[in-house]
Amino acid sequence: MTDGNSMTRLFFMALVTLAAALWCGEAPAGPAQEEEVLVTIRGRQFLPGTVTVHAGKKTKLVFKNQDAELHAFVPFTLFAGVNLNIGGNGAPEFGDDGFRRIIIPPDGHAEFRFVLDRPGRFPFICDMPGHEMHATLVVE
Numbered sequence: 001m002t003d004g005n006s007m008t009r010l011f012f013m014a015l016v017t018l019a020a021a022l023w024c025g026e027a028p029a030g031p032a033q034e035e036e037v038l039v040t041i042r043g044r045q046f047l048p049g050t051v052t053v054h055a056g057k058k059t060k061l062v063f064k065n066q067d068a069e070l071h072a073f074v075p076f077t078l079f080a081g082v083n084l085n086i087g088g089n090g091a092p093e094f095g096d097d098g099f100r101r102i103i104i105p106p107d108g109h110a111e112f113r114f115v116l117d118r119p120g121r122f123p124f125i126c127d128m129p130g131h132e133m134h135a136t137l138v139v140e
Helices: 003-024
Strands: 035-041 050-053 058-065 071-073 085-088 091-095 098-104 109-115 120-126 133-139
Touching (some): 035 050, 050 058, 085 098, 098 109
Antiparallel strands (some): 058 109, 091 098
């Protein structure tokens, strides 16, 4: 065999070995391993009033506004120092310290993807005038 054929054969064997390992091993990390938490906004309330996520776990937090008016999600210090991906059709606002709040339109939604490392209880509110909405996110 020439050196070119040896390299091709070696590459093919490595590829077969990798494919077998992936076939028999664990599923790769992906959306199936993401914890998803839904908060519904209805009747000027966050439902449920307390949600729980797990420290160190990839999380998708979804807010669905079922009211006919604007609402906001204001997390105070929850996301301080946290890498955060924001999706949906809300209007996020940022300050010097990062994410401040998102305004969610009627029948709209906002999605947050993150990993929280510090356990605790973190209050959040809707700060739209007169709404007086509050809830808590617990990190275990």
